[in-house]
Amino acid sequence: MKLREKTDKNAKKIDHNWSDANDGIEQFRIKKSYGSDGYMHVLPWLVKHMVPASSVGLIYGRSQSFKTFFLIDKCCRVAAGLDYCGKPTKQGIVYLVAAEGGSGIAKRIRAWELENKTTVGNNLIVVPHTVFPTSDHQRQALIDDIKAECERQNKYIALVVFDTMSQCANGARENDAGEVSKYLNQCRSIATQVNCTVINVHHTKKDSDDFRGSSTIEGNLDFMIAVKRNASSKENLTTVRLHKMKEASTRYRWELALSEVEIDATDEEGNFVKTLCVHSNKVVHLSGESTDSQKKNPSQCEKDAEWILELLKVNNGELSLKQIQEIVISKVGKVKSLGMRVSRAKKHLADGGLITSEKTGAEVVIRLVTHESPIAA
CATH class of the missing domain: 1.10.10.10 (Winged helix-like DNA-binding domain superfamily/Winged helix DNA-binding domain)
Structure with missing residues (x-):
């Protein structure tokens, strides 16, 4: 089944107003405010209650917790401009750096398109190799490519994902506070220069639900999302909760159910390929008050x-x-x-x-x- 991407040829040309790199001392400027200036600022969202716009965050969970399927569902909804659990998303281009191998990602994206009867088209860009944010050359190459793609498509960049942090950290030791801070600071540099959200996908400690590495990781992030599979259920269920949200409530939880989807591609024997896809989700607000x-x-x-x-x-x-x-x-x-x-x-x-x-x-x-x-x- 072929799904068409909708385009608007009459769209007004976007002025992206890109931020300049701020690496040199001669370029550094002090930003300041006085007293309560800016207290009425409204937090902009990429995904309402879950992912702030123009921020840096982390998704973590154990192996086989379905965190990649959750990630693809979120990326596709942002790329397609679809609501998430009835809440709006900010549509834009999504870059998914699939450093652990991109061959299976395309099949999972296709399953999502068939399940949701829409297409992500050129809005979801998969990079099937590592990109090191701490490498000046590779970081700038990614930024330049994002800017060129946005200019070509006349669209905004919304999200950049590094899957996984360990693959893209260029050998940085996760338990070293200094090395972790440097890596996340360079991720924030990307977010600042192209005005988007940057998310790293990360693992937990062995036999634990805690994220792996230095506690500095948490301190350098705007939000953290934990994914935990419901091991007691025979169905493919997983729970997503907010571990940290710097400027909003963490009292939200999402319950996801996955099902097997047959896509319009075949294996070597001519059988249709099947893969998992999020087919339903619901949000639960964790009220601090009992009834x-x-x-x-x-x-x-x-x-x-x-x-x-x-x-x-x-x-x-x-x-x-x-x-x-x-x-x-x-x-x-x-x-x-x-x-x-x-x-x-x-x-x-x-x-x-x-x-x-x-x-x-x-x-x-x-x-x-x-x-x-x-x-x-």
């Missing part, structure tokens, strides 16, 4: 979860399961089925995106997920 019924009749698991949250808050946001059990015993004595209750409460909090866990040796350590204030410095 009256929940206040009157919370389950034992919810009570235990709330108590563990309070323990984490007064212990710098981190405790091992053994430490939690020891605190409980020291305060109330022996409790029947304590290990099982703590384990269930841990799962309840993890499913709600309130904690992460990591196995360290024989210990399981849980950490409180810090939600940013709606307005951050």
Whole structure:
């Protein structure tokens, strides 16, 4: 089935007003404001409530968490100008640097087009090799190509994706704060010069839901998105939550379902190729307030979860399961089925995106997920 791309030949020529590189000392200028100047600034979105425009962010998740399919769904919707969960997107050109191999990406994009009965056309550009933002030559080559493509198509650039960060970091050590900061600063340089959002795709630590590498990664980003597969379900389900959002609420979560799509391409034996594609998604707002019924009749698991949250808050946001059990015993004595209750409460909090866990040796350590204030410095 052939899908046509819609074009507007009468579109007015766009003045992109590109920003200049600011690498030399002689070009440096101090930007400043006074007092509360700019307090009425409205945060522009690329994808409402999920991805700010003109920002730098990270998507991370375990292997086989469906993060690539989530990424393709988001890229295609921005390229095609389709809503995401009923919320608007800012349409524009998308560059997807598929550093781990672009051969399968085209099939997944085609599956998305067939599933959504539309086409992304020239708006989604796949680069099937690594690009190193820390290389002055390669970074400038990418910027020049983006500018040329925008001029040729008479469109704006919306998004640049590096999949993955480890492949595009040019050997930078993820646990080295200085090297990580340099890499992300160069990503921000790209975002600034072409006025777009830059996203890196990243992995988690081994046997953990935490992102891999230095904590400096979080400090250098405007937003972070965690993707976690629903392993308990037989269906292809995954949950997307906001780990960090610098200037807006993190109280949103998206639940995605994937299905197999047969595309109009064949393998060596002449059989039609099948691949997964996001076919439904819904957004859940995580209200900080409980309903009256929940206040009157919370389950034992919810009570235990709330108590563990309070323990984490007064212990710098981190405790091992053994430490939690020891605190409980020291305060109330022996409790029947304590290990099982703590384990269930841990799962309840993890499913709600309130904690992460990591196995360290024989210990399981849980950490409180810090939600940013709606307005951050």
